[in-house]
Amino acid sequence: MTLDTLAPWIAQHPLPLWLCGMALCALLGGLALQGLRALRHQQSPLRRWLHPASATALLVMAMAAAACALLAGGAVLAALAESGQATGTWGRVDEAIAHQLRTQASMGDLRWFATVTHLGDSWVLAALTVAVTAALWWSKHRLLAVGWFVAMAGNGLLTKILKDVFARVRPEHVHGAAQADGFSFPSGHSSASIVAYAMLAYLAVRLLPRRWHLPAACTAGALVFTTGFSRVVLHVHYASDVLAGWLLGGTWMVCTVLIMDSMARWRGAPPTLAHQ
Template identity: 40%
Template sequence: MELDSSALRHAVQSLASHALPAFGVALVVLIAAVCGLWWLGLRYGVHRETSRFAPLAYLLAYLALGFALIIGAAALFAEIAENLGDGRKLGQLDLLFSDTIRATISVDALRFFVLLTHLGDPILLTALCLAGALVLLWQRQRGLCIGWVGAIAGNAVLNPLLKNIFERARPLHEHGLAFADGWSFPSGHASSSVVAYGMLAYLLVRLLPARWSAMRQPVVAAAAAVAFATGSSRVFLQVHFASDVLAGFASGAAWLAVCIGALELARYRKRTA
C-alpha cells in the first residue's frame, strides 16, 4: 500500500481517533509478548548440565539475535528517515495523525500523559544514571558501572547528533501542558527511555539474588511498558510526530542491543579467562 493512498490515510485517521484504546491494547500486547519471550528464553535459551550445546554456543546465539535486532532496528530507522523527505508521504500521515489526536483527546487524558512523559526527562534519567553508578560502585561492579554509564551517556550523545542531521520541526499544539524545543526527529524521550529502563532491567536481572528470581520477568516487562508509555506520551502531547517516536524506539533498541551484547561478551571472557 502506498503511503499517500486514501485507504491508508483513512486507517491512520481512524487509529488516531481511537488512540487511547489502541494505546491500551498495544501496551497489553507488548507485556504479553515480553512475558512470552521470557518463557521461551528460560525453556530453550538457558544452558543447563543436560544441554546438548556448550555455553559458547548459547552466547553466540544470543549475540546473533542481538545483531539481528541491531540490523532490524537500523533498517526501520533508515526506512522512516528515507520517507520523511517527501512531504506527500510519511510527513503528511504524521501530520494527519497528530491533528486528529489534537481534535479528539481530552484535557484529562493529556494531563495523564504529562505525568508519564516526565519518566523520560533528561534530569530524571541523569539522576537515575548517577544513582545507579553509585550503587554499582558500592557493590564493586566496575564493569557493569562502565556499561551502565556508557549506555546512557552514549545515547545522550547519539540522539542530538541524529536530530541535527535531520533537522525536523516539531508539530504544533495549543494545550500548553507540555513544551519542548529543538529538533523533533528522532524522539529523545523514546530512545533514552528504551536505553535507560532497558539497561536497568538488564542490571536487575543480573544482580537480583537467586531467591528473587521470580521477579526477573516482571522487571523486564515493566521496563518495556515504561519505555513504551513514555515514548507514546510524546505523541499524545503533540511534541513529537508518531514517526519520531518510532524512530526513537528503533535507535534506542539498537544502541541497547550493542551495550548489552558488549557486556555479555565481556562477561563470557571473564568466565573463561
C-alpha cells in the same frame, strides 16, 4: 481500517489504545525474558556452537555483531526518516495523526499524558543513571556499572547527533499541556526510555531473585510504550519520531549488553542469571 478512519480513532481513544499498547509491550517484555533464558540455557544450540570458541574470539565476534547491528539500524533509521517526508508513507501517517490530535484530543487526556511523559525526561533519567551507576559500583558490580553508564550516556550522545543530522521540525503543539524544544527525529524520550527501562530489567534478571524477573521485564515493556506513546498524544513528536527512537535505543541497548556479556566472559566470569 484505512488511514482516514484510523487517525481520528487514535485521537478520540488514546486511553484505551494506551492500555492495549502497554499490555502488548508487557507481553513482549515477557517473551524477551524467555528468549534470554533460552539463550543462556546450557543446552541452547547457540551456546553449544559458541562453546569451543575462545573468550577473545567471542569478544571480537560480539563487537563485529554490534557494529553490524548499528549499521543496519542506521540504514533503517535513514529509510524511516525518508519515508517521514511530506510525500512519504510515514509522512502521511504522521500528519494525519498529528492533525486529528490537534483538533480532537481532550484536555483531560493531554494532562494525563503530560504527567506520564516525565518517565522519559532528561533530568529523571540523568538522576537514575547516576543512582544506578553508584549503586552498582558500590556493590562491586563494576562491569555492570560501566555498561549501564555507557548505555545511557552513549544513547544520549547518539540521539543528539542524529537530531542535528536529520533536523526535522516538531509538529505544532499549542495546547499548553506540554512543551518541547529542538529537533524532532528521533524522539529522545523514546530512545532514552527503552535503554533505561530495558537495561534495568536486564540488571534485575542478572542480580535479583528469579521471582522478580518477569515483573521487571513486563514493567519495562509497559513503561517504554507509555513514554513513547505519550509523545505522540501530546503531539510534541510524530509517530515516526517515536518509532525511530525505539529503534535507536533498542539497537544501542542490545549492542551494549552483547559487548558487556562478552567482556565478562573474556575476563573469566561468564554472566549468569539469578535463580534463587
